[in-house]
Amino acid sequence: MLNKGIVFIGGGNMAEGIIRGMVNNQVADSANIRVYDVIQERMDYLNDTYGVVPVTDIKAAVKGCDIIFIAVRPQDIESVSARIKDDITTDKVIVSICAGIDLKKLADLFGSQSRLARVMPNTLIEARHGFSGICIGENMGEEDKATVSAVFSAIGQTMFINESLFNAFTAYSCAGPAYIMYFINAMIDAGVQCGFSRKDAAAITLENMIGSSMMVTMTGKHPYQITDAMTSPAGVTIEGLYELNKTGFNGIVMSCVKKAVNKSF
Numbered sequence: 001m002l003n004k005g006i007v008f009i010g011g012g013n014m015a016e017g018i019i020r021g022m023v024n025n026q027v028a029d030s031a032n033i034r035v036y037d038v039i040q041e042r043m044d045y046l047n048d049t050y051g052v053v054p055v056t057d058i059k060a061a062v063k064g065c066d067i068i069f070i071a072v073r074p075q076d077i078e079s080v081s082a083r084i085k086d087d088i089t090t091d092k093v094i095v096s097i098c099a100g101i102d103l104k105k106l107a108d109l110f111g112s113q114s115r116l117a118r119v120m121p122n123t124l125i126e127a128r129h130g131f132s133g134i135c136i137g138e139n140m141g142e143e144d145k146a147t148v149s150a151v152f153s154a155i156g157q158t159m160f161i162n163e164s165l166f167n168a169f170t171a172y173s174c175a176g177p178a179y180i181m182y183f184i185n186a187m188i189d190a191g192v193q194c195g196f197s198r199k200d201a202a203a204i205t206l207e208n209m210i211g212s213s214m215m216v217t218m219t220g221k222h223p224y225q226i227t228d229a230m231t232s233p234a235g236v237t238i239e240g241l242y243e244l245n246k247t248g249f250n251g252i253v254m255s256c257v258k259k260a261v262n263k264s265f
Contacts, residue, residue, distance in 0.1 A: 002028045002150060007061045009080055010071035011037035011046050014097055017125040018069070021154035023050045028151075034061050062087045067147065070096040077101055081109035088114060093144050095151075097121055103137050103163055115139045117148050120166065122156035123174045130177065131157045133169040171260035179256055184209060 006028055008015045015035070022028045030051035036058045037043050043054035055061040062068060062084045072080055077098050088094065088110055095117045096106055106116045116137035124130035132152040136145060149158045161169055184205055191201025215226055231238040 001026055002032075002147065004028070004067055004147070005032055005034070005065035006067045006069070007034040007036065007055070007065040008052075008069045008071055009036050009058065009062075009084070010069075010073075010076075011035045011039075011042045012071060014121055015069065015071040016046065016050075017155060018071075018097075018121065018151065019046065019050050019052060021125060021128070022151060023052075025154040027154040034065065036061050058083055059087050062092075065092070067093045067095060067151075070094060070098055072098060074098050074100050078109065085110055090115065090139070093117065093140070093147065095119055095148060102166075103135060107137065113139060115141075115144055117144075118163065118166065119148070119152065120170050120174055121152065124177055125155045128156050131159045131169075131173050133159055133161045133166065133173060135161060135163040135166055167264035168261050171264040172257055175260050176257075179253070180209075 006022075008019065019033060019035070022033065023030050031053065033050075033052040034055045035043055035046050035052050036055050037046075040054075040056075046052050047054050058080075068084075068088070070077060070080065077096075090113050093115045094106065094110055097119050101118070103116055103118050106118065107114060110116070114137070117140060118135040118137075120133040122130040122132045132155065134145075134148060134152065136148070140148075145160070149160075152158045159169075159173075187205040187208075188198060188201045191204060192198050194201075196204070212226075215221075216223055219226070227237075227241065231241065
């Protein structure tokens with residue numbers, strides 16, 4: 001368990017997800033987590049639900065903590081930094097989950113000597129699967145990296161990435177579940193078309209999705225090695241795969257991701 005004082009500047013849905021993960025998985029004691037939000041009702045809710053400490057004095061909250069989570073709207077970050085910049089010392093770690101605010105901008109706002117991390121949190125918090133992408137500033141040490149990783153490991157996996165890949169990570173990893181949901185829905189519809197109830201079609205599809213992911217993870221094999229073992233000459237499986245190949249399935253998926261990546265810049 002982290003023996004550090006933590007403050008969240010902003011108590012929205014993503015901040016709540018991180019708090020829930022930390023508290024439920026005993027990464028941090030709720031008594032060591034403070035939350036500042038402009039909406040008092042939101043702070044009261046987080047206090048009632050997770051036992052975190054609401055604070056109304058943002059400067060005092062920052063002074064008494066080791067890790068500062070910046071979880072406000074991008075348009076509000078400049079006003080927030082103006083209020084707390086003088087209270088940020090070089091022993092504090094600043095973690096930003098503000099969309100579109102890069103490390104250079106954070107350094108301009110909070111000081112060039114600040115220990116900074118920019119994070120795109122996992123979007124599958126409830127399932128605790130999926131990755132949070134972490135970019136670290138030049139002043140972050142190995143202990144700082146381990147601390148940030150421990151926090152975000154409470155809501156899934158973590159991956160340290162170069163900031164040049166941050167937008168691509170957003171479009172590929174964080175938006176990725178949306179593309180997979182489309183495929184899941186299509187498979188369920190196909191099951192219904194084959195005569196299964198929607199409930200049974202959903203059960204079969206989800207179990208196959210989970211099992212297929214586990215097979216690749218456990219064996220370390222390329223997906224095509226696994227499908228090769230499933231296809232017999234002139235069989236059922238190869239006939240279905242032929243239709244996917246004929247319609248350009250791989251190209252459609254790659255174009256989908258590429259469009260999203262281009263949009264993220």
